């Protein structure tokens with residue numbers, strides 16, 4: 013697929029949000045060479061072969077191997093999309109869809125067959141999927157939000173339940189149930205001690221079993 017050798021930027025709207033994409037076309041050779049530049053630069057990779065050219069498919073396998081090795085070495089997976097291009101050349105097909113799909117599974121790639129010269133929408137969809145996949149990957153790599161434990165003390169006047177809930181991303185439906193408690197971030201694992209406590213609430217037969225279970229432990 014022709015993209016200029018140097019980079020260019022393009023503003024796309026994906027899910028109502030504009031996304032600035034920088035694209036670098038690297039593959040003006042059949043075998044990977046000087047890959048470091050784009051391996052460390054890219055947020056996502058699109059590896060493209062022609063369905064009517066077995067050699068280009070074999071070339072892709074080398075690129076995918078290099079990307080996989082790089083991801084392992086930096087312990088970070090950037091999304092990879094494997095594209096079988098020139099779908100309009102079906103009658104000259106040398107690479108089956110199953111072969112493409114199987115290579116994609118092997119390397120954990122998304123897989124599409126497209127025709128760059130005939131189907132603008134499909135190609136656009138593929139680029140948008142690449143952006144979405146980068147977003148998903150970024151979200152997956154966000155540090156886990158801390159859990160919160162509660163203590164049965166009334167809120168300070170200045171801190172409303174709504175403030176606390178929105179600050180920590182708690183769903184609004186928890187507000188009523190948790191409105192009369194304090195929130196504390198759970199400490200790091202190294203500092204945490206788990207101690208069994210029995211509170212009067214824990215022993216109350218009128219409370220729901222899940223509440224009893226929750227109140228059966230205190231982490232501090």
Ligand SMILES: Nc1nc2c(ncn2[C@@H]2O[C@H](COP(=O)(O)OP(=O)(O)OP(=O)(O)O)[C@@H](O)[C@H]2O)c(=O)[nH]1
Nearest residue numbers: 013014015039040097098099100101127128129130
């Ligand atoms: N039939 C058909 N031809 C295509 C399609 N996409 C690209 N081509 C043609 O394939 C040839 C190579 O296209 P390029 O976009 O230069 O391919 P490339 O792999 O980027 O090539 P390099 O820039 O040398 O790396 C050109 O003649 C294109 O017109 C397609 O979807 N269908």
